[in-house]
Amino acid sequence: MLKVLIVDDEAPIRKWLAFCVEQIGSFTVVGTGKNGLQGIEMTQNYHPDIIITDIEMPGMSGTQMLKELKQKGMTPYVIVLTSHENFQYVRDSFQYGSAEYILKTEMNQDSLREALAKAKSVIMQRITDDENRSDESARKLIRSVLKEQALEGFTYKTLRDREIYLENDLLIAIDIYSSDDLGPREIRALLAQDTSLYHVKYIGYAEGYTMLLANLHEGHSFHKLVERYDKIFKDIRGALGFSDIKSSVSELSDAIREAHARCSLAFYEVDRKIFWNHQPGIQKLPLMDHWRASFSKELFAQHFEIVISMKDQILQEIKEKKPTNLAEVKKLARFLITTLLYFTLDTTDDLEKKVEEVGEKVESAATVDEMIGVIQQVYVPFQQRINKNKTYSETVQKIVSYIHTNYGDKITLASAAAYVSFSPEHTSRIFVKETGMNFVTYLNNVRMKHAVELLEQSNKRIYEIAEEVGYPSVSYFSTVFKKTFDVTPNEYQSRESF
Known part of the structure; x- marks a missing residue:
């Protein structure tokens, strides 16, 4: 309108x-x-x-x-x-x-209608042109603020360079998430009849997210604004996070972060859509890198009960502390899944496809419970195998011992089968049945466990460690390590927490 x-x-x-x-x-x-x-x-x-x-x-x-x-x-x-x-x-x-x-x-009415139709066409084209010129710059600005990379105090020039014409008056940021594919243009149309805001800027900064920046007219109640938007968006799947009212453009960074943090609460509180006076959770979980490292080490040390306990603890922390950086939350969720899959499945195209499919489910999860459900679907079969195979048969114990003794050499399923006097086919079948993974995957896991120990406890170079744990190719060693721990050997070695 x-x-x-x-x-x-x-x-x-x-x-x-x-x-x-x-x-x-x-x-x-x-x-x-x-x-x-x-x-x-x-x-x-x-x-x-x-x-x-x-x-x-x-x-x-x-x-x-x-x-x-x-x-x-x-x-x-x-x-x-x-x-x-x-x-x-x-x-x-x-x-x-x-x-x-x-x-x-x-x-007459016809001449007026014709003039207004022309005006509308010109204005809509002007809006499109303005969006094309300024939106990418504005998107980068919003992202940098949310990553805490932008300057705390905006200036008029900073904003006007991005076609943001806010005044030093009552101003607000509203973060709008829509799972119905509503972008800035659709949201602008939805709010066309709202006259409580002016100098409104709609910035689509991520898939499904639009940040609305505006001044609030004096005499218009903030509470009435919230109530009105609650009605307007009642049939839209998504959430709105309102910042507190600010009085200066220098506070715009705070407003943007408040709005985004409150909007993120919808991931945890599925029964609410509007968040305006709610205390947001922490931005990200503390010691996240430490958790990743500890989780991987326990997994490759085959301390499975500890692994399950750590996974449950991490998920409980997410639910209780409600971190607002959902990208980091989902990154951690993908890590919990992919690390387990690389540990338990063979490194084949099917594995890569499985990792991609599950990763997409995590990314599309609209709530924390939905995300946790994806994780648990991966872990349930793993837990069942743990409970079923707490002890191995004598033959499998010999194969496991053979791997742990000779992991640094060029050993294969065929050499392990010869060691226990069975055919490779039979050896593979009983090994998978009892351990839940094939020979190559188990061997890689053992090698990764020892690689981590050497990275932490020795001053050896990466190529020396690769050779010592059975990888003559440093490139292949780095590839396997990166898939396993989500960091390269060099990055792992340089982290102070390790």
Whole structure:
């Protein structure tokens, strides 16, 4: 809904224009004024998209009004009303921003409808052009703020370079998440009739997320705004996080982070959609890198009960502390899954496909319970095998001992089968049945366990460690290590926490 301001010194014309505009649809009249002075005041208060104005008016002419508005940086679409006698004034008005004129002698509903249709087309194209120019820069700004990489205090220039025209007045950030594929344009249309905000900027900064930045008109209640948006978005799947009201653009970083943190609470509190006075959780879980390292070490040491306990503890921490950095939360969830899959499954195309499929499920999870459900689906078979195979048969114990003794050499399933005097096929079958993984996967796990010990406890170079644990190729060793621990051997070795 585009906002229209009417300025004319004749009351009957103002009333007739207001009636016609409202009848056309897609437009709403936000005010009427009788001269240029009132036109300027109403433009500053209501921020119309379109001004319909007469030229000759007492107090201040339409031309002077347009000149002053241009000097103030306010450039709505202007339709000038004129007569044949003062057409020179129309030409003068063009240099101050008018775009269309209607002869009063020929003015009727059809000519008005045609002029407004043209105005709407120009305005929508202008919006599209503005978005294309500024959105990428604005997106980067939002992302940097959320990553705490942006300067704390924004300046007018910082914002205006990104087509963000906020004033040092009541301002707010609203983070809107939609799982219905609503982007900035759809949300703008949804909120078109809301007049409580001005200088509104819609920034789509991530899939499903739109950050709304705006000033709040004085006299408009924040609580009423929240209630109104609750009604507008009641049938939309998603969530809204409102920042507290700020009084300066220098506080915009805080507003953006507050809005995003509150919006993130919907991941944990599925029965709510609007979050405005809620205390958000911590940004990210502490000691996350330490958890990853400890989890991997226990897994490859085959301390399975500890692994299950750690997994449950991590998930409980997520639910209780509600970290607002959902990207980090889901990254940790993927780690818990992929590390286990690489430990238990063969490194084949099927494994890569499985890892990708489960990773996509984690990314698409809309709630913490849904995400945890994906993790548990992977862990249930693993736990069942643990409970079933707490002890191995004598043959499998011999194979396990053979691997632990000779992991640094070039051993194969065939050499292990010869060691226990069975065929490779039979050896593979009983080994998978009892351990839950094939020979190659088990061997790689043992090698990774010893590689970690050497990285932590020795000063050996990476290539020396690779050779010692049975990898003649440093490149292949690094590839396996990266898949296993989510970091390269060099990164692992350099971390202070390790």
